[in-house]
Structures are given as C-alpha cells and as structure tokens.
Amino acid sequence: MADTPTVGRRTVLQAAFTAPAVAALTATTAPEASARTSPRDPDDPRFTIAVLPDTQYLLDEGGSDPEPVRHTLRALLQRPDVVFLAHLGDVTEHGTESEMRTADAVFRTIDGRMPYSVLAGNHDVPGGTDDQRAATPYSRTFPPGRFSRMGTSAGFDAKGYNSFHVIRAGGRQWLLLALDWRVSDQGIRWAQQVIDRHPTLPVVLTTHDLVSADDGDAVLSEHGRRLWDGLVRRNDQVFLTLNGHYWPPGRTTLTNDHGNAVHLHITNYQDRYYGGAGMVRFYTFDLARGVIDVETCSPWLLTRGSTVPEVETARLTGDADRFSVPIDFRARFAGFAPPALPAARPASAVLVKDTAAYWRFDADGLRAAGTDGGPVAPGSVARDLTGRGNDLTVELIGAAGPEVLTWSADHHDTAPAHASLRFGGGHGPDRGAILRAAPKAPVNSARFESGYTIETFLKLPEPFEGDHAFMGVLSWEGRSGDAGKSSGWSPEEPTCSLNVSGERFLQFVVYPVPTDADPTSWSHAVPTGRWTHVAVVNDGRRTTMYVDGAKISRNASEESKGISTLGKPFVIGATQFALRYGHGFYGWIGDTRIVARALRPAEFLTAVPGR
Structure with a gap:
C-alpha cells in the first residue's frame, strides 16, 4: 500500500481460436516446469487466473501471521481451473531479509506446482527507487532462477524486477506482464520489446500502482497515467490491467488509441479484518460465453468460525468484489490476432449420401x-x-x-x-x-x-x-x-x-x-x-x-x-x-x-x- 493511500471502487466461435506459437524474448530463459498434479485441458474455454494483492500485513516481522497466505496457496492447488497466480506487490511490510525469508517459505508451498508471478511493491524495495535499483532482499528472494521450473516463465529484464509469462489456456496463449511498482524508461522500453516480439498474444498487465478509486470509477494515479500514456494505450494487445497498492477496490474502462476497451482493476484488502486474511480474487475467463466472471474470498476464513469479522470478510459480494466483465474476445483481439477460421468447402464435401x-x-x-x-x-x-x-x-x-x-x-x-x-x-x-x-x-x-x-x-x-x-x-x-x-x-x-x-x-x-x-x-x-x-x-x-x-x-x-x-x-x-x-x-x-x-x-x- 502507498504511504498515503487514496480510497475507492467500481465495474471475454463462438470464441476460442488458436493463436500462433510464441517466440520468447528473454534476458533469462526458463526451461519446462514440472506439471501440477491436477489435470487440466489447455483447450478448455473456461479457465481462471488467481490474483493475490498486498499481503504485507501478514508478512511483517513486527508481528503478523503468514498462515492465511499459505492456506490460500494450498487452496489454489486444489483448483485445476486455476492456471496462474499473479501477486500484485507489497509481498511484505518492510522488505527486510527476515520478512523475505518468511515470504520465501510461504511461496515454497507452490514452487514447482503452480505457475505464478510476483512483483515489487513500495514496501518490498526502497520506495524512492525504480526498477533500475541494485539487488535487494526482494530480488534475492524472487530471482529469475526461482521461476525456472515454471513452463510459463518466459523472461526477466536485466535487473530482475520486471518479468513476463506466457500462459497456455483456452486454446491459445496469453502474455502476462509483471512490472515493478516504479517502471523506468528502460523498463517501459523492455516491456514494449516483449509485446513487440509477441504480436499476436493478448496481454494482461500487472503492477502495483496504476489506478485508485474513490466512491465510484477508478482513476489513473500519477504513475498510472505515465504507464497508460507510455505503454498501455498504444498497445492494443493490453486488454486488462490489475494493480493493488490503494484501497478500496474499484475498476474503470478506458479506450485505447485503437478504439478498443481496456479494463483497469484495483484489488486490495489489507484494510480488512486480519490484514486481508489472504484474500484472493478469481478471474474466470469463459471464452464460450464471452465474459470474465470475478469473485473474491479468503479461503482461510471460509474454514474458520462464525465471528462477525470472519463472516463479514470470508466472502465479498459487493459490486466492486463480485462482478462480470463482458468481452467479445474474438472482436477485441481481431486487430492483432484474427481467428483462424475454416476455409470454405465445396458443395461436393457436404453432399452426403441421401x-x-x-x-x-x-x-x-x-x-x-x-x-x-x-x-x-x-x-x-x-x-x-x-x-x-x-x-x-x-x-x-x-x-x-x-x-x-x-x-x-x-x-x-x-x-x-x-x-x-x-x-x-x-x-x-x-x-x-x-x-x-x-x-x-x-x-x-x-x-x-x-x-x-x-x-x-x-x-x-x-x-x-x-x-x-x-x-x-x-x-x-x-x-x-x-x-x-x-x-x-x-x-x-x-x-x-x-x-x-x-x-x-x-x-x-x-x-x-x-x-x-x-x-x-x-x-x-x-x-x-x-x-x-x-x-x-x-x-x-x-x-x-x-x-x-x-x-x-x-x-x-x-x-x-x-x-x-x-x-x-x-x-x-x-x-x-x-x-x-x-x-x-x-x-x-x-x-x-x-x-x-x-x-x-x-x-x-x-x-x-x-x-
């Protein structure tokens, strides 16, 4: 979360089609990951990306409890529809060696078992620096090598604070960018190179600071405006952005330079009971129905008692926490990845007997x-x-x-x-x-x-x-x-x-x-x-x-x-x-x-x- 947070809230053939194979751009290239134990059909038009926002109050050496986060990670392993987990930054409260050791132990729960990304928030690294900073306890805890067993991990920038991942789901490939909380000009150029070398892949962009909300539609923050103008608006492939940092949650839709909608969402629950209690948001893509269904819960609290704070926080159903985003995926992606449709067939091919x-x-x-x-x-x-x-x-x-x-x-x-x-x-x-x-x-x-x-x-x-x-x-x-x-x-x-x-x-x-x-x-x-x-x-x-x-x-x-x-x-x-x-x-x-x-x-x- 920011030192001075603002407050707010608000609201994808016939669809599935095959995209061309991805060409990897890497500063660090990852080999094939070990598979998850739960089977999953990569052509199933329905799949889920899980989003884990600011966990800093639960990974705080001053006194906290990492178990809700660990419980959430274990719960995700039981859902074969979840193809990826994206953490939105502020993994820890102070970014110290001690806190990062705890974070290291917690994320070992899914290492090699579920692909995921992390990115640095302002509480994980010195807040006055950008992605060109020197090595930190955060970068030593989450180096490129940690992700080498994930088949999705496709590359990091030279400093190791920005990464990208290629996810196969819904019969095609998707590019997820995980960008540092303060992206430098060099970082934006690197991200543009990644997008340019994957010209047919739809992009989900994750970062820590992009939009905030205040009693209605989310709005671009100062840094978010820089990212929007310098990267997002000109790249039609970016259709969804996810960030934490501020609370309450919210969302808005902006129109990019190509005349298409970009959905910008903020999710953060550290202000809720038990530091957010490992709250996770599920983005379930349904390519057949043309929609992303979003729901939010704390798997840890769902297993616990019935006190008022636990019940109020376990499952969130407000407009900013449970909603659907209709997207005509085929039309939205047509500008950079037109569907590969069957060719016309001659009459002789369908003149069956009788x-x-x-x-x-x-x-x-x-x-x-x-x-x-x-x-x-x-x-x-x-x-x-x-x-x-x-x-x-x-x-x-x-x-x-x-x-x-x-x-x-x-x-x-x-x-x-x-x-x-x-x-x-x-x-x-x-x-x-x-x-x-x-x-x-x-x-x-x-x-x-x-x-x-x-x-x-x-x-x-x-x-x-x-x-x-x-x-x-x-x-x-x-x-x-x-x-x-x-x-x-x-x-x-x-x-x-x-x-x-x-x-x-x-x-x-x-x-x-x-x-x-x-x-x-x-x-x-x-x-x-x-x-x-x-x-x-x-x-x-x-x-x-x-x-x-x-x-x-x-x-x-x-x-x-x-x-x-x-x-x-x-x-x-x-x-x-x-x-x-x-x-x-x-x-x-x-x-x-x-x-x-x-x-x-x-x-x-x-x-x-x-x-």
Missing part, C-alpha cells in the same frame, strides 16, 4: 452473389447443388422493395459457404422476400417417411427491432386441412414449417404422414447478433431439434413419421397461413440442406474435417 437438396448463397450456388449489401433481384436463382432440380427462385412479397433481400459475406464460422442472404423482414402480405421452388421440384412432394434431417444457419439482428412474431425460416406451402389434417388448432397452417416466435423461440411444426397430429418442437430463445446452426432430425419415429449441436429439451413426444407434403412449393424466407404469407424472415440465412435420413451431429454441416 442428400435431397442443398442450397448455398456464394457464387457456386447463387449467380447473383456479389457485392456485400447489394440487392438480390427477383428472378435470381439459388441452384440445388445436388442436381436434383430443386432450384429456388427469388420472389418479393407484396410491396417490398429491392432492399428486402441483399447478399451478404457474413456467415457462420463453420458454414461450408462463406456467404448468406440478408432478409429485411416484414409484417403481413405486403413486404418480404422468399426463395421458392418451381411447381414440379421433387422436394415439393418428398415425404421422407424413412426419416430426414433439415439444417440451416440463421442469424437474428442485434438489436432485434419490431414485431416479427412467428416469422418463417422455411416451409412447404399449402394448408394442412388439404392434407386431411385437423389437429384441433387450425387447418390453415402449412404441413411443415420452421419459425421464430415473438420470444425468439424456434418452432418446428410438422404434420406426419399417417397420423392426424402436429408434433411441435420448441427451442430456447436463440441469441441475437450471432450465427446459430439449427438441425431438425427425424428417424422415422421421433423428431429431435438441435441448436448449435445441442439437443433441446422441448422436442415433440408424439410419434412422427415423414412430412405430409402436398406437392406445393418448398420456400425459404417465410411461412404461409391460409395460403398467404405472414411475417417475412428478418435476419440472415445461410447454407440450407435436406437429407432423406437421420444424421448424427457429427455429420451436420458444422462438422469441419480436422477440427
């Missing part, structure tokens, strides 16, 4: 494919790439203008074609666009009594504006009543359709061939602003819907064999009711395939060879 129809909207499947955002004119043809004659022709509904259907280069990461169609939506029979099969196309009359799989990719706009309740994704035209079906609701709906409800639930409703029922499956609310893969699989007896490869819960319980088609056209982009089109689709639709048998998820269009 494919009845396959449409895609790149140049192979749609001759009108061209300029992103350009209109797709009525009469344009999306070819059935099976060659079975199920070509679809673009038609506009009612008074719709050319903007109601446009070509787009946007696509699901794993879609075979890197293209889609953007439907402008519409309510009632006066606005919309459809792709309609010719009157005698085979798909119009196919009944699929041995089973079927219908797949498509769709994306709803963000924000999702207007009334688009029960807009159609795809359907067969006609009235269920004309097929002799009367489910008790209405004979006016078609015999098979995939729709999106007002709550954004996917609805697949089908009238089977032999029975007078309408088995309907309902998904959860699908997200906006993100591509979704939908597959409806029927094995000749039951229908199962999958969303992004996951089976939904509200699949129809009735038996369902085939589709009671009437020979009426198959359509993408809307659903009829009483032979009139209702809400036209609002959003993007990509590759669409119908297979005359039940496919396994491993056979869906999302199955990219080698991934």
Whole structure:
C-alpha cells in the first residue's frame, strides 16, 4: 500500500481460436516446469487466473501471521481451473531479509506446482527507487532462477524486477506482464520489446500502482497515467490491467488509441479484518460465453468460525468484489490476432449420401452473389447443388422493395459457404422476400417417411427491432386441412414449417404422414447478433431439434413419421397461413440442406474435417 493511500471502487466461435506459437524474448530463459498434479485441458474455454494483492500485513516481522497466505496457496492447488497466480506487490511490510525469508517459505508451498508471478511493491524495495535499483532482499528472494521450473516463465529484464509469462489456456496463449511498482524508461522500453516480439498474444498487465478509486470509477494515479500514456494505450494487445497498492477496490474502462476497451482493476484488502486474511480474487475467463466472471474470498476464513469479522470478510459480494466483465474476445483481439477460421468447402464435401437438396448463397450456388449489401433481384436463382432440380427462385412479397433481400459475406464460422442472404423482414402480405421452388421440384412432394434431417444457419439482428412474431425460416406451402389434417388448432397452417416466435423461440411444426397430429418442437430463445446452426432430425419415429449441436429439451413426444407434403412449393424466407404469407424472415440465412435420413451431429454441416 502507498504511504498515503487514496480510497475507492467500481465495474471475454463462438470464441476460442488458436493463436500462433510464441517466440520468447528473454534476458533469462526458463526451461519446462514440472506439471501440477491436477489435470487440466489447455483447450478448455473456461479457465481462471488467481490474483493475490498486498499481503504485507501478514508478512511483517513486527508481528503478523503468514498462515492465511499459505492456506490460500494450498487452496489454489486444489483448483485445476486455476492456471496462474499473479501477486500484485507489497509481498511484505518492510522488505527486510527476515520478512523475505518468511515470504520465501510461504511461496515454497507452490514452487514447482503452480505457475505464478510476483512483483515489487513500495514496501518490498526502497520506495524512492525504480526498477533500475541494485539487488535487494526482494530480488534475492524472487530471482529469475526461482521461476525456472515454471513452463510459463518466459523472461526477466536485466535487473530482475520486471518479468513476463506466457500462459497456455483456452486454446491459445496469453502474455502476462509483471512490472515493478516504479517502471523506468528502460523498463517501459523492455516491456514494449516483449509485446513487440509477441504480436499476436493478448496481454494482461500487472503492477502495483496504476489506478485508485474513490466512491465510484477508478482513476489513473500519477504513475498510472505515465504507464497508460507510455505503454498501455498504444498497445492494443493490453486488454486488462490489475494493480493493488490503494484501497478500496474499484475498476474503470478506458479506450485505447485503437478504439478498443481496456479494463483497469484495483484489488486490495489489507484494510480488512486480519490484514486481508489472504484474500484472493478469481478471474474466470469463459471464452464460450464471452465474459470474465470475478469473485473474491479468503479461503482461510471460509474454514474458520462464525465471528462477525470472519463472516463479514470470508466472502465479498459487493459490486466492486463480485462482478462480470463482458468481452467479445474474438472482436477485441481481431486487430492483432484474427481467428483462424475454416476455409470454405465445396458443395461436393457436404453432399452426403441421401442428400435431397442443398442450397448455398456464394457464387457456386447463387449467380447473383456479389457485392456485400447489394440487392438480390427477383428472378435470381439459388441452384440445388445436388442436381436434383430443386432450384429456388427469388420472389418479393407484396410491396417490398429491392432492399428486402441483399447478399451478404457474413456467415457462420463453420458454414461450408462463406456467404448468406440478408432478409429485411416484414409484417403481413405486403413486404418480404422468399426463395421458392418451381411447381414440379421433387422436394415439393418428398415425404421422407424413412426419416430426414433439415439444417440451416440463421442469424437474428442485434438489436432485434419490431414485431416479427412467428416469422418463417422455411416451409412447404399449402394448408394442412388439404392434407386431411385437423389437429384441433387450425387447418390453415402449412404441413411443415420452421419459425421464430415473438420470444425468439424456434418452432418446428410438422404434420406426419399417417397420423392426424402436429408434433411441435420448441427451442430456447436463440441469441441475437450471432450465427446459430439449427438441425431438425427425424428417424422415422421421433423428431429431435438441435441448436448449435445441442439437443433441446422441448422436442415433440408424439410419434412422427415423414412430412405430409402436398406437392406445393418448398420456400425459404417465410411461412404461409391460409395460403398467404405472414411475417417475412428478418435476419440472415445461410447454407440450407435436406437429407432423406437421420444424421448424427457429427455429420451436420458444422462438422469441419480436422477440427
């Protein structure tokens, strides 16, 4: 902590992708570390970095108790999700040889068993010096050689007060910079060299003094402003900074020179009961959900009694201690590490056995494919790439203008074609666009009594504006009543359709061939602003819907064999009711395939060879 502290508080594909291998910049290079006993999958999109702030009041030769810190370190060894521990400085109160001997003994708890970093705070070294100082009890206790058994330790500066670490987690590598409490110009140049030699790695910067807080958003300290201007703001790779020194905890978000957010957090609990009681903060990265979940507790106090100070301090749940930071990791890192996405696949790669129809909207499947955002004119043809004659022709509904259907280069990461169609939506029979099969196309009359799989990719706009309740994704035209079906609701709906409800639930409703029922499956609310893969699989007896490869819960319980088609056209982009089109689709639709048998998820269009 500072001699005169200030006070305050406040609040990351489809995501995981592989980054290029790291090239190490070292003043001291570390060999491979001995592994932790707990197994961990380095490709798991969920992992945790633990943060341990100022422990100085517990490592004080004037009278303290190192056990809470030791207990915290032992507790971390029991959590296989914790991939790294970052200490934020002020390890000890006075930085004496005696205190450093205690610190040495405490950190031996995890030496060789968990990778970690430490950095000097103003209580660990002479406060008036910077990172060019001579050797100190701190630097002799935590020299580069101490970290040589850690596979993450990648290098130190010449004086040994600044270090960097490369962490493999979430299917990629991350760079953690551990900088001295007072970084000199030489230190900033060294840190810039480290970042420059690892140009594709996202950076977490840790130091002792960067922001403070006072009843709200954190603000840059004087030294923090120097670090921000001299290093952080110009390096887009730095997306998160962590520091101690001041209390209370707080956070803020600043915009760097590249127009991207940088999250700056202060965490320090030495003012709390028992000198902070070994308080640790967990930063749990969830790349699949696009968020960092943060929680704070004292593992030592969680095992103890129920006195008021212990209970109040054991687990902290205030806004500054327990929160989430939403981050679109892919978009945030795109400027320096664009994702390695699968290449487009030719139609021949996905024309599996029994494919009845396959449409895609790149140049192979749609001759009108061209300029992103350009209109797709009525009469344009999306070819059935099976060659079975199920070509679809673009038609506009009612008074719709050319903007109601446009070509787009946007696509699901794993879609075979890197293209889609953007439907402008519409309510009632006066606005919309459809792709309609010719009157005698085979798909119009196919009944699929041995089973079927219908797949498509769709994306709803963000924000999702207007009334688009029960807009159609795809359907067969006609009235269920004309097929002799009367489910008790209405004979006016078609015999098979995939729709999106007002709550954004996917609805697949089908009238089977032999029975007078309408088995309907309902998904959860699908997200906006993100591509979704939908597959409806029927094995000749039951229908199962999958969303992004996951089976939904509200699949129809009735038996369902085939589709009671009437020979009426198959359509993408809307659903009829009483032979009139209702809400036209609002959003993007990509590759669409119908297979005359039940496919396994491993056979869906999302199955990219080698991934």
